[in-house]
Amino acid sequence: xxxxxxxxxxxxxxxxxxxxxxxxxxxxxxxxxxxxxxxxxxxxxxxxxxxxxxxxxxxxxxxxxxxxxxxxxxxxxxxxxxxxxxxxxxxxxxxxxxxxxxxxxxxxxxxxxxxxxxxxxxxxxxxxxxxxxxxxxxxxxxxxxxxxxxxxxxxxxxxxxxxxxxxxxxxxxxxxxxxxxxxxxxxxxxxxxxxxxxxxxxxxxxxxxxxxxxxxxxxxxxx
Numbered sequence: 001x002x003x004x005x006x007x008x009x010x011x012x013x014x015x016x017x018x019x020x021x022x023x024x025x026x027x028x029x030x031x032x033x034x035x036x037x038x039x040x041x042x043x044x045x046x047x048x049x050x051x052x053x054x055x056x057x058x059x060x061x062x063x064x065x066x067x068x069x070x071x072x073x074x075x076x077x078x079x080x081x082x083x084x085x086x087x088x089x090x091x092x093x094x095x096x097x098x099x100x101x102x103x104x105x106x107x108x109x110x111x112x113x114x115x116x117x118x119x120x121x122x123x124x125x126x127x128x129x130x131x132x133x134x135x136x137x138x139x140x141x142x143x144x145x146x147x148x149x150x151x152x153x154x155x156x157x158x159x160x161x162x163x164x165x166x167x168x169x170x171x172x173x174x175x176x177x178x179x180x181x182x183x184x185x186x187x188x189x190x191x192x193x194x195x196x197x198x199x200x201x202x203x204x205x206x207x208x209x210x211x212x213x214x215x216x217x218x219x220x221x222x223x
Contacts, residue, residue, distance in 0.1 A: 185218070
């Protein structure tokens with residue numbers, strides 16, 4: 001069980017000379033698998049160490065990423081196999097986090113900041129999973145339906161209500177289009193808008209950054 005959130009680090013400890021034991025070990029000589037694993041970890045801001053498959057010790061590794069062929073028989077530690085990935089970045093990223101954040105509440109929260117460009121941000125078990133923006137409300141609603149396909153016991157969509165007309169349109173669209181059980185909330189947007197002097201969120205868009213703040217604020221249930 002993970003006791004603390006991994007510190008963000010985009011890179012390989014071995015290559016960077018960090019010398020710090022990592023939460024995650026990537027152990028494969030399969031070039032395609034290695035590339036895809038590293039892309040997933042980099043997108044999540046998680047640090048990792050690269051090792052050869054025969055160098056891995058279960059007692060020193062929180063999560064091993066490898067292939068079925070290279071996994072040692074009877075390996076005692078937690079692991080995720082390349083063959084079990086779907087090839088869909090969002091779903092595969094959530095699989096990695098599900099292993100690392102096993103002790104956290106199994107929640108998926110989507111925040112939306114409606115506007116001419118609608119910001120969308122997703123938190124899975126409290127960790128940033130996804131953030132972007134859409135120039136169409138219909139496209140934004142469809143994208144949220146895709147995000148909600150991530151497996152989770154609790155699913156919550158929080159929509160900023162600064163532009164109430166757009167917020168209601170999105171809430172109804174998501175309720176009608178998306179399958180499965182979810183809770184939709186309308187959130188007061190005060191305190192979420194970035195000023196011109198404020199630093200842009202690492203995802204590169206102020207609307208996505210505002211959506212992330214909305215995702216963390218409790219709202220009133222939309223019925």
